[in-house]
Amino acid sequence: xxxxxxxxxxxxxxxxxxxxxxxxxxxxxxxxxxxxxxxxxxxxxxxxxxxxxxxxxxxxxxxxxxxxxxxxxxxxxxxxxxxxxxxxxxxxxxxxxxxxxxxxxxxxxxxxxxxxxxxxxxxxxxxxxxxxxxxxxxxxxxxxxxxxxxxxxxxxxxxxxxxxxxxxxxxxxxxxxxxxxxxxxxxxxxxxxxxxxxxxxxxxxxxxxxxxxxxxxxxxxxxxxxxxxxxxxxxxxxxxxxxxxxxxxxxxxxxxxxxxxxxxxxxxxxxxxxxxxxxxxxxxxxxxxxxxxxxxxxxxxxxxxxxxxxxxxxxxxxxxxxxxxxxxxxxxxxxxxxxxxxxxxxxxxxxxxxxxxxxxxxxxxxxxxxxxxxxxxxxxxxxxxxxxxxxxxxxxxxxxxxxxxxxxxxxxxxxxxxxxxxxxxxxxxxxxxxxxxxxxxxxxxxxxxxxxxxxxxxxxxxxxxxxxxxxxxxxxxxxxxxxxxxxxxxxxxxxxxxxxxxxxxxxxxxxxxxxxxxxxxxxxxxxxxxxxxxxxxxxxxxxxxxxxxxxxxxxxxxxxxxxxxxxxxxxxxxxxxxxxxxxxxxxxxxxxxxxxxxxxxxxxxxxxxxxxxxxxxxxxxxxxxxxxxxxxxxxxxxxxxxxxxxxxxxxxxxxxxxxxxxxxxxxxxxxxxxxxxxxxxxxxxxxxxxxxxxxxxxxxxxxxxxxxxxxxxxxxxxxxxxxxxxxxxxxxxxxxxxxxxxxxxxxxxxxxxxxxxxxxxxxxxxxxxxxxxxxxxxxxxxxxxx
Amino acid sequence: xxxxxxxxxxxxxxxxxxxxxxxxxxxxxxxxxxxxxxxxxxxxxxxxxxxxxxxxxxxxxxxxxxxxxxxxxxxxxxxxxxxxxxxxxxxxxxxxxxxxxxxxxxxxxxxxxxxxxxxxxxxxxxxxxxxxxxxxxxxxxxxxxxxxxxxxxxxxxxxxxxxxxxxxxxxxxx
Ligand code: FES
Ligand code: FES
Numbered sequence: 001x002x003x004x005x006x007x008x009x010x011x012x013x014x015x016x017x018x019x020x021x022x023x024x025x026x027x028x029x030x031x032x033x034x035x036x037x038x039x040x041x042x043x044x045x046x047x048x049x050x051x052x053x054x055x056x057x058x059x060x061x062x063x064x065x066x067x068x069x070x071x072x073x074x075x076x077x078x079x080x081x082x083x084x085x086x087x088x089x090x091x092x093x094x095x096x097x098x099x100x101x102x103x104x105x106x107x108x109x110x111x112x113x114x115x116x117x118x119x120x121x122x123x124x125x126x127x128x129x130x131x132x133x134x135x136x137x138x139x140x141x142x143x144x145x146x147x148x149x150x151x152x153x154x155x156x157x158x159x160x161x162x163x164x165x166x167x168x169x170x171x172x173x174x175x176x177x178x179x180x181x182x183x184x185x186x187x188x189x190x191x192x193x194x195x196x197x198x199x200x201x202x203x204x205x206x207x208x209x210x211x212x213x214x215x216x217x218x219x220x221x222x223x224x225x226x227x228x229x230x231x232x233x234x235x236x237x238x239x240x241x242x243x244x245x246x247x248x249x250x251x252x253x254x255x256x257x258x259x260x261x262x263x264x265x266x267x268x269x270x271x272x273x274x275x276x277x278x279x280x281x282x283x284x285x286x287x288x289x290x291x292x293x294x295x296x297x298x299x300x301x302x303x304x305x306x307x308x309x310x311x312x313x314x315x316x317x318x319x320x321x322x323x324x325x326x327x328x329x330x331x332x333x334x335x336x337x338x339x340x341x342x343x344x345x346x347x348x349x350x351x352x353x354x355x356x357x358x359x360x361x362x363x364x365x366x367x368x369x370x371x372x373x374x375x376x377x378x379x380x381x382x383x384x385x386x387x388x389x390x391x392x393x394x395x396x397x398x399x400x401x402x403x404x405x406x407x408x409x410x411x412x413x414x415x416x417x418x419x420x421x422x423x424x425x426x427x428x429x430x431x432x433x434x435x436x437x438x439x440x441x442x443x444x445x446x447x448x449x450x451x452x453x454x455x456x457x458x459x460x461x462x463x464x465x466x467x468x469x470x471x472x473x474x475x476x477x478x479x480x481x482x483x484x485x486x487x488x489x490x491x492x493x494x495x496x497x498x499x500x501x502x503x504x505x506x507x508x509x510x511x512x513x514x515x516x517x518x519x520x521x522x523x524x525x526x527x528x529x530x531x532x533x534x535x536x537x538x539x540x541x542x543x544x545x546x547x548x549x550x551x552x553x554x555x556x557x558x559x560x561x562x563x564x565x566x567x568x569x570x571x572x573x574x575x576x577x578x579x580x581x582x583x584x585x586x587x588x589x590x591x592x593x594x595x596x597x598x599x600x601x602x603x604x605x606x607x608x609x610x611x612x613x614x615x616x617x618x619x620x621x622x623x624x625x626x627x628x629x630x631x632x633x634x635x636x637x638x639x640x641x642x643x644x645x646x647x648x649x650x651x652x653x654x655x656x657x658x659x660x661x662x663x664x665x666x667x668x669x670x671x672x673x674x675x676x677x678x679x680x681x682x683x684x685x686x687x688x689x690x691x692x693x694x695x696x697x698x699x700x701x702x703x704x705x706x707x708x709x710x711x712x713x714x715x716x717x718x719x720x721x722x723x724x725x726x727x728x729x730x731x732x733x734x735x736x737x738x739x740x741x742x743x744x745x746x747x748x749x750x751x752x753x754x755x756x757x758x759x760x761x762x763x764x765x766x767x768x769x770x771x772x773x774x775x776x777x778x779x780x781x782x783x784x785x786x
Numbered sequence: 787x788x789x790x791x792x793x794x795x796x797x798x799x800x801x802x803x804x805x806x807x808x809x810x811x812x813x814x815x816x817x818x819x820x821x822x823x824x825x826x827x828x829x830x831x832x833x834x835x836x837x838x839x840x841x842x843x844x845x846x847x848x849x850x851x852x853x854x855x856x857x858x859x860x861x862x863x864x865x866x867x868x869x870x871x872x873x874x875x876x877x878x879x880x881x882x883x884x885x886x887x888x889x890x891x892x893x894x895x896x897x898x899x900x901x902x903x904x905x906x907x908x909x910x911x912x913x914x915x916x917x918x919x920x921x922x923x924x925x926x927x928x929x930x931x932x933x934x935x936x937x938x939x940x941x942x943x944x945x946x947x948x949x950x951x952x953x954x955x956x957x958x959x960x
Contacts, residue, residue, distance in 0.1 A: 011882050011883065012882070012885065014890070015881070015882045015887060015890075016882075018887055018890030018893055019865075019874070019878040019881050019882055019887065019890075019893060019897060020825070020865065020866065020868075020869065020874075020878070021823070021824070021825015021826070021864065021865035021866045021868075021894050022825065022866075023825075023890050023891075025824070025827070025891065027818075027824075027828075028818075028824035030819075030822065118815065118819060119808060119810065119811065119815075193925055194889065194891070194925055195827075195829045195835060195837055195889070195891040195892045195923065195924065195925050195926075196827070196829065196889065196891040197828075197829070244889075244890060245889065246827070246829075246889045246890065246891025246892075247888070247889040247891060247925050247926055249925070278831045279829065279830035279831050279832065279835070280831055280832075500889055501888035501889030501890070501926050502888070503888070667885045668885065670885070670930075670931075671885045671888055671926075671927060671930075671931055672888075674927055674928035674929075674930040674931065675888060675925070675926045675927050675928045676928075677928055678927075678928030678929065679925070679928075701830070701831075701832045701834070702830055702832055702834035702835060702923065703832050703834065707923050707925070708928070708929075709919070709920055709922075709923065709929075710915070710916040710917075710919035710920065710922070710929035710932070710933065711913075711916040711917055711919070711920060713916075713928060713929060713930070715912075715930065716928060716930045739928075
């Protein structure tokens with residue numbers, strides 16, 4: 001394969017339409033006779049619905065229909081979760097699409113209006129009168145499990161949705177340990193906020209009985225699968241389409257009540273219906289992320305050897321179980337709390353807890369940022385405790401190159417790695433020694449900079465289907481690809497993954513171009529349509545390239561194998577004696593004669609003279625099931641300054657060394673890392689969802705919820721090391737989440753490092769000026785650095 | 787309640803358009819729903835995200851903060867009208883070259899803001915660019931490549947001719 005396309009900074013094919021404003025996002029769809037939907041949402045965190053009066057709304061001009069929860073009870077099934085962790089005693093409580101009896105969080109849907117114009121939605125919603133009987137509510141997971149706390153669901157005593165334990169026996173290690181460090185970390189609730197709000201357009205064909213649903217989803221086939229059951233529509237009569245999707249970050253995985261309701265109404269009324277959430281609505285009802293309280297204990301020796309880690313996590317799951325909600329704080333978190341370190345004993349215990357809050361599900365990284373945060377933070381605490389440089393502690397405990405494949409205490413097999421190499425490259429890039437000297441010199445002047453590290457590993461590229469089954473995910477996690485070479489030699493690729501910003505229309509074309517010797521322009525990648533792609537599992541968990549790309553590579557190989565048989569026939573040589581290079585077939589060792597792939601393709605379709613037993617046409621599909629996850633890793637270093645008088649943290653420098661195996665398109669990989677870092681920095685310094693005592697979300701807009709802006713960030717420096725994964729045909733590892741996973745602890749470690757002279761060892765995120773200032777102020781009162 | 791409609795006329799991407807709109811209709815929705823110019827996106831309801839940014843008489847404004855009736859008699863340029871004679875505007879080219887977009891949702895607004903910046907502040911340094919981007923929220927890129935794209939567009943602009951904002955002036959008077 002000589003063409004240097006794999007590894008090139010090929011400009012994105014999708015950008016051609018996107019920079020011209022010609023993307024097709026769900027809300028862009030206009031259909032003749034289309035109606036608009038709006039959902040009335042509970043203003044109470046917990047209440048009984050006593051009465052709903054829809055009569056005024058129903059009499060308004062332009063109001064076509066109003067549905068309440070009682071109207072729909074029995075017609076629309078409960079919104080299910082799709083992840084049931086084994087041995088977790090999961091309480092799969094009912095989640096009605098519209099509440100008919102009790103509302104359980106601010107935003108819970110109580111009525112659906114269908115109107116003729118977008119502007120009428122608000123008018124109609126305002127005209128509905130609901131009488132509530134407010135009930136006591138609880139939003140904090142630690143409060144929710146106390147005796148006497150308000151109960152959300154009858155079937156879940158003490159509001160405990162799940163209780164799950166895994167790992168080895170750590171007791172002996174802690175008993176005899178010379179050093180034990182304990183810390184409770186609060187990993188605050190975040191709001192994913194992709195810039196495109198969620199939307200759904202549904203159209204029912206009254207003749208064929210087919211329902212088409214355009215939706216902002218990361219996984220249209222999972223949506224079809226779930227919605228077919230919820231709505232009782234035969235799966236072959238349901239088409240789910242995700243055209244351009246404006247980011248997801250996990251929040252567009254879940255099957256929500258909203259898209260189910262809109263689909264129901266479209267079928268019921270026989271007219272197309274559009275629903276688009278407002279940003280305010282997004283804050284309230286689109287799934288949130290994180291929200292953990294983690295009690296962490298680390299046992300170690302005086303000379304920096306970690307002996308054991310023990311974690312007890314309290315994960316807030318919100319009012320109902322979201323599609324992947326139960327899997328995030330268990331499987332995606334608990335199995336990797338030892339991080340990139342060779343720790344002999346480790347255990348995780350997780351409580352998933354119902355509260356009167358928005359359901360919590362995956363948010364970029366999903367479980368792995370939480371695990372990485374606590375291990376990277378506790379390792380720094382340990383280093384401080386034994387008076388060792390955090391770099392040195394890491395060096396002593398990181399899994400060594402020769403230990404791969406490495407089995408962690410939870411039974412995960414880390415595929416490949418060279419963690420020390422990434423660490424060394426990062427340290428060299430920032431000039432760690434010089435930074436430490438500078439830090440010391442500045443401290444003499446009363447100025448505080450901090451250096452923070454995160455030497456992370458991530459499990460991603462979800463994943464082997466057998467493992468999916470073993471961990472209770474109600475689906476397979478293989479991926480499909482179909483490669484079709486058209487008679488003229490142009491190529492269409494169909495993938496079951498569903499990229500929404502990650503650029504696979506380009507990287508997948510690169511994979512095919514490299515293998516077929518066809519130019520990238522002549523290859524189109526089709527995704528996100530259940531009618532065009534038979535089956536697939538979508539885009540999340542950094543799986544698209546590792547798993548979807550794997551399927552694609554296999555499919556291309558099958559196409560080439562068939563083309564080779566035809567080429568051999570055309571060249572009149574045995575098949576084994578045909579070589580394929582840069583789009584041409586040659587007799588072995590003879591470059592004088594050849595036929596092009598294009599000529600072979602034409603013959604495949606003309607079929608005038610095919611070898612015996614070869615069918616006409618030239619396409620192949622593959623269903624690729626990986627044998628393991630992939631484990632990207634790296635070292636991120638953050639350098640911050642802290643203004644001791646104002647508490648303001650400035651990010652001065654950020655260096656990321658990531659290893660995701662061979663890089664198909666460096667430009668796209670860098671972009672993924674940049675965006676991930678910004679989100680992780682957001683958690684460390686700016687973002688945090690808050691509820692007040694009545695369960696009102698007080699951070700319900702971009703005015704109250706601080707999203708990272710350009711001026712908050714420095715230049716982001718990205719570097720790579722390359723350690724291929726042995727587990728997929730391309731050797732690639734996922735890179736969509738590494739930035740988010742690595743950056744939060746790197747930044748917090750840097751801030752705490754800066755605050756060492758004040759004796760501050762931990763602070764709750766986000767590290768806003770008031771938080772930092774208060775801690776400094778308190779330290780000064782008691783005689784810390786002056 | 788539905789309100790009485792008001793007649794407006796404006797020039798959108800160089801083309802005269804007339805319409806009847808409710809006084810409460812926002813320019814963003816007028817462009818999207820009435821004119822089918824769906825390149826202009828709506829990402830929030832508090833005028834924070836900038837996805838809806840267009841040029842109104844040459845100035846970058848958030849079209850969700852402008853009523854359609856306020857645009858009566860104005861020149862509006864949306865992302866669909868950003869290319870000059872079929873040639874991409876330097877910011878469009880630069881965003882492609884520098885990977886200044888991922889999901890593309892903030893991109894129309896990012897492009898319009900950048901076009902204004904590049905045309906009016908061709909010398910803006912990195913700090914000034916980051917400051918100017920304060921009206922834009924991009925969740926995908928970490929802004930790194932948006933900043934690089936703007937710098938690249940500044941360079942491209944120097945090599946080429948007339949700024950876009952110049953073109954948008956004149957025509958219908960207010
Ligand atoms: S939609 Fe106009 S600023 Fe967000
Ligand atoms: S590219 Fe997705 S929000 Fe900016």
